[in-house]
Amino acid sequence: xxxxxxxxxxxxGAAAITAAALVLAGCTxxxxxxxxxxxxxxxxxxxxxxxxxxxxxxxxxxQSVIDDFEAANPKVTVDVHSGQDDEKLQKAISAGTSVxxxxxxxxxxxxxxxxxxxxxxxxxxxARDKVDLGQFTDTVKSYTxxxxxxxxxxxxxxxxxxxxxxxxxxxxxxxxxxxxxxxLEEMGLALTTYNADGSIKTxxxxxxMGSYENSAAHLGPLAAAQWLNDDGTSAVGSSDGWNELxxxxxxxVDKIGFDKLQAFTAGLGQEFSxxxxxxxxxxxxxLDGEYRTAFIDxxxxxxxxxxxxxxxxxxxxxxxxxxxITGNIAGISKGSKNPELAWALLKYLTTDTGAVVKLANxxxxxxxxxxxxxxxxxxxxxxxxxxxxxxxxxxTATTPPSPSGAGYxxxxxxxxxxxxQGQGGDLADGLKxxxxxxxxxxxxxxxx
Numbered sequence: 234x235x236x237x238x239x240x241x242x243x244x245x246g247a248a249a250i251t252a253a254a255l256v257l258a259g260c261t262x263x264x265x266x267x268x269x270x271x272x273x274x275x276x277x278x279x280x281x282x283x284x285x286x287x288x289x290x291x292x293x294x295x296q297s298v299i300d301d302f303e304a305a306n307p308k309v310t311v312d313v314h315s316g317q318d319d320e321k322l323q324k325a326i327s328a329g330t331s332v333x334x335x336x337x338x339x340x341x342x343x344x345x346x347x348x349x350x351x352x353x354x355x356x357x358x359x360a361r362d363k364v365d366l367g368q369f370t371d372t373v374k375s376y377t378x379x380x381x382x383x384x385x386x387x388x389x390x391x392x393x394x395x396x397x398x399x400x401x402x403x404x405x406x407x408x409x410x411x412x413x414x415x416x417l418e419e420m421g422l423a424l425t426t427y428n429a430d431g432s433i434k435t436x437x438x439x440x441x442m443g444s445y446e447n448s449a450a451h452l453g454p455l456a457a458a459q460w461l462n463d464d465g466t467s468a469v470g471s472s473d474g475w476n477e478l479x480x481x482x483x484x485x486v487d488k489i490g491f492d493k494l495q496a497f498t499a500g501l502g503q504e505f506s507x508x509x510x511x512x513x514x515x516x517x518x519x520l521d522g523e524y525r526t527a528f529i530d531x532x533x534x535x536x537x538x539x540x541x542x543x544x545x546x547x548x549x550x551x552x553x554x555x556x557x558i559t560g561n562i563a564g565i566s567k568g569s570k571n572p573e574l575a576w577a578l579l580k581y582l583t584t585d586t587g588a589v590v591k592l593a594n595x596x597x598x599x600x601x602x603x604x605x606x607x608x609x610x611x612x613x614x615x616x617x618x619x620x621x622x623x624x625x626x627x628x629t630a631t632t633p634p635s636p637s638g639a640g641y642x643x644x645x646x647x648x649x650x651x652x653x654q655g656q657g658g659d660l661a662d663g664l665k666x667x668x669x670x671x672x673x674x675x676x677x678x679x680x681x
Contacts, residue, residue: 269357274573278308281574284325285336285563287596288316294595298588302581309574326351326566333575336388336563340376341642343385343562344634345678352384352564358576359383368584370624372558372631373601379634386583389598390560391522392620392629393451395544399537401435401517410518410541412553414455417518417544418485424517425489433489433497436510438518440485441494442649445504446520449645451557452478454630456546460641461633465679467671469645470664477546479652479660486653507532523620527597540619555628560601599624636678641671 287295292315299311314332317325319342322335335352346352359366366374373387395417397410405424411417417438424437441447453460458474461467469475486494501515502508505528511519512533520543529536545552563582565575581588589605592598594612599620605611606621613621623629635641648667651657 269361270573271361273362273577276308277306277574277577279571279574280310280312281571281578282312282314282331282333283336283575283578284314284317284322284332284334286316286318286322286338291596292316294592297595298582298591301588301591302578306577311578323351326568329568331568331570332566333569333571334563334578335566336561337385338561339639340559340562340631340634341639343376344379344636345638346564347379347382347384347634348636350567353567353569353572354382354384355386355565355576355579356383358580362580364580364584368602368604370601370603370606371627372624372629373560376559376631376634377562379636385562385564386579387601388561388563388582389589389592389596390558390601390624391524392599392623393446393520393522393543393557394619394623395518395541396511396521396525397518397539397541398511398514399539401514410539411544412542413547413550414481414544415547418481418488421485421518422488431493433493435514436494436497436516439494439498439510439516440482440489441491441498442482442646442653444498444501445510446522448642449475449478449649450559450632450642451520452482453632454555454557454628455543455552457549457552457628457630461635465635465675467641467668467675469641469671470661470668474546475645475664476660477548479649481546483653491654511538512536523599523617524597526614526616538616540616542619542623552628554623555626555630556623558599558624558629558631560598635675637671637674640674640678644670644674 283299285295295315296313299313303309303311319337319339322332322337323342325332326335358364369387373390377383377385377387395410401424402410402420405420407420411420421437421440424435426434428434439445439447442449453474456474456478458478459468459472501510502513509528509532510516511521512529529538542554543556563579565572565579569575582592583589584602586602586604586608589600589602590608590610593600593605597617600606600608600611606625632642645667648657648663652660652663657663
């Protein structure tokens with residue numbers, strides 16, 4: 234199974250990311266000595282330090298690909314530091330610790346790392362070695378640069394879709410998963426059952442924000458909702474998609490009751506354990522990433538389930554088939570002692586089809602290059618194919634990079650949490666307040 238830990242996508246980590254962005258913003262430029270040789274070395278040798286966040290079984294997958302790189306370059310030693318989350322990576326780079334190549338689980342650091350120079354500008358290497366950026370899908374390519382500086386490359390992707398329990402849907406008379414949010418609500422309410430005391434026994438779908446992967450980032454593309462304007466300021470208050478999503482979600486919550494949903498959610502198993510509520514049948518439909526297929530294979534192999542694109546707002550049915558995509562990124566540290574070796578390893582991990590496919594098969598993540606997506610060696614089940622299709626959809630979107638890191642998402646998420654509880658006041662006024670909070674933070678990071 235693949236095991237992205239609970240902090241991997243949680244906005245709880247956004248505060249640390251944003252704080253590091255504020256510190257890093259104190260320096261500008263591309264970071265380090267950007268002078269490179271006219272030609273790449275014909276033979277690689279030396280030691281390169283590689284920091285990544287994977288642990289346990291997933292770290293073994295990463296190591297297997299590193300072993301292949303070392304076998305192909307016998308004079309190279311890769312000094313691997315596994316289990317290093319984004320906060321540790323940021324602190325290490327800021328402190329001048331020996332980091333040559335760093336991998337992050339969050340695209341949210343790209344804005345601050347490119348802006349501050351914590352990761353080097355890869356443009357000179359890409360131009361010199363004639364790396365074809367067209368091999369990457371457009372959306373994943375978009376979250377590896379900021380303000381014209383490409384300081385990272387994508388290392389696989391996470392895509393989000395609807396998981397549904399085939400037995401539960403069939404028993405309730407449903408023959409296909411929902412395609413619109415109104416259909417999701419109708420089916421979800423029909424599939425919800427209650428105990429004698431009125432508490433929830435099983436949920437058709439949990440509409441509560443903060444439940445497992447329910448977040449504004451993951452839902453935004455389902456309404457073409459915009460986060461930022463072209464100038465980097467907040468677009469939350471002026472984007473109709475957010476209004477439609479929030480009004481739908483709040484009405485759904487109200488039909489069941491926030492307190493009931495909160496009590497039910499509090500009693501569910503941990504997301505990345507065998508007690509995951511979808512895997513145990515306590516929730517019939519769930520929003521989740523492609524990595525869940527590996528969890529189910531390992532922890533609930535008898536579960537009959539399907540996957541489908543997540544339902545979209547009723548006003549834009551043409552969005553169906555798209556979704557949210559994010560992923561891992563990697564870049565060369567500004568303090569790298571051996572940037573040529575770091576670049577060679579980065580290029581191998583991100584552009585070598587065999588390496589990308591091996592990583593994708595081992596980690597059960599979506600490949601980020603066209604060749605790997607269509608490789609006959611890629612292990613694909615019908616459930617996993619849905620995520621590949623979403624990744625290739627032109628309307629699939631991601632969260633944009635910002636010098637404030639994930640701060641804008643945290644500000645919006647905090648307000649949405651209040652709103653779903655009935656404490657958010659007038660929605661239009663509340664979103665204007667979110668705009669101001671985001672813009673104030675942006676001004677603090679960017680300076681006058």
